[in-house]
Amino acid sequence: MKKRINHSLNDFCKALKRHDRFLLSCHVAPEGDAIGSMLAMASLLKRLGKKITLVCDDVFPARLPCLSSKGWNQPHQIKKSAKTFEALLTTDCPNLGRTGHVSRLISQDTVIFNIDHHISNNYFGHYNYVCPDRGATGEVVYDIYEHLKMPLTREDAKNLYVAISTDTGSFKYSTTTVHSHRVAEKLISTGIDIEKINEQIYATYSLNKMQLYSRLLGRVKTSFGGRVAWGEMRQSDLKKSGATYEDTEGFIDFLRYMKEVKIVFFMSEMNPHQVKVSFRCKEHYDVNKIATHFGGGGHRKASGCIIDKPLKIAEKMILAYIQKERHFK
Numbered sequence: 001m002k003k004r005i006n007h008s009l010n011d012f013c014k015a016l017k018r019h020d021r022f023l024l025s026c027h028v029a030p031e032g033d034a035i036g037s038m039l040a041m042a043s044l045l046k047r048l049g050k051k052i053t054l055v056c057d058d059v060f061p062a063r064l065p066c067l068s069s070k071g072w073n074q075p076h077q078i079k080k081s082a083k084t085f086e087a088l089l090t091t092d093c094p095n096l097g098r099t100g101h102v103s104r105l106i107s108q109d110t111v112i113f114n115i116d117h118h119i120s121n122n123y124f125g126h127y128n129y130v131c132p133d134r135g136a137t138g139e140v141v142y143d144i145y146e147h148l149k150m151p152l153t154r155e156d157a158k159n160l161y162v163a164i165s166t167d168t169g170s171f172k173y174s175t176t177t178v179h180s181h182r183v184a185e186k187l188i189s190t191g192i193d194i195e196k197i198n199e200q201i202y203a204t205y206s207l208n209k210m211q212l213y214s215r216l217l218g219r220v221k222t223s224f225g226g227r228v229a230w231g232e233m234r235q236s237d238l239k240k241s242g243a244t245y246e247d248t249e250g251f252i253d254f255l256r257y258m259k260e261v262k263i264v265f266f267m268s269e270m271n272p273h274q275v276k277v278s279f280r281c282k283e284h285y286d287v288n289k290i291a292t293h294f295g296g297g298g299h300r301k302a303s304g305c306i307i308d309k310p311l312k313i314a315e316k317m318i319l320a321y322i323q324k325e326r327h328f329k
């Protein structure tokens with residue numbers, strides 16, 4: 001077993017040049033950063049004369065029409081043998097397991113390249129370029145472009161802009177740095193239409209989704225003097241609004257927009273005996289601790305868990321835990 005280390009940008013790029021046939025992958029449930037970074041790396045490798053194949057163990061998300069789904073494969077669509085690929089390059093994956101069934105397409109001889117920004121990355125690659133101080137994997141990919149002096153096409157710039165904008169919450173999260181903005185400057189300088197891109201990313205709600213949100217907003221509750229806010233989605237809300245489960249993604253942000261709030265959570269009823277919970281917080285609060293208590297996990301400011309109880313009981317358990325931990329006097 002090779003020692004797990006992070007490589008310098010120079011060593012990582014030199015190693016990239018030594019291989020020719022690449023399989024590129026990102027994580028399951030792919031989002032803007034995973035896909036935008038993968039597409040930008042595909043473009044770079046092609047221009048270095050490499051053969052590339054894209055694979056992801058999921059369908060291309062319909063909510064990202066600004067990114068190209070051209071050449072997107074799921075593992076079962078790839079008939080070639082593992083020997084076809086000399087190398088696997090992953091973007092935005094903290095561990096190899098996050099690629100799902102992609103690992104079945106490679107052999108022990110496959111050289112793995114790991115590009116990421118998660119602090120939890122376990123350096124699973126033979127070559128790792130992991131930068132936890134970057135707000136998005138897209139920023140890490142930009143550094144690779146710059147190091148190799150590879151000019152950015154508008155398509156590359158768009159892919160990286162989507163990656164960085166989505167992962168930094170439109171340059172609002174605490175992970176946003178001077179570097180994020182410097183990279184954005186370079187991307188926008190290529191002449192990409194950021195008004196159009198931002199509309200394609202964010203102005204995507206259907207009327208059904210609006211009607212779902214109106215139901216959910218009507219039931220938002222607060223406690224601890226307004227410092228904790230929460231909401232819930234019942235299965236009947238989906239039926240009545242005609243929205244899908246995916247439409248609830250992002251609803252938790254509305255809770256965070258409340259002025260006094262410090263900790264928020266959103267409960268989705270998966271079935272009458274199971275609830276999926278997401279947590280977010282502001283300032284010094286730590287919702288990773290709450291999610292971990294209930295068998296889940298995540299980051300300090302964003303976490304989640306699954307509680308095998310009905311909605312009402314899960315709600316009581318979470319509030320009791322927040323009370324017990326004396327988050328608020």
Ligand SMILES: [Mn+2]
Pocket residue numbers: 033034092117135136137167
């Ligand atoms: Mn990311």
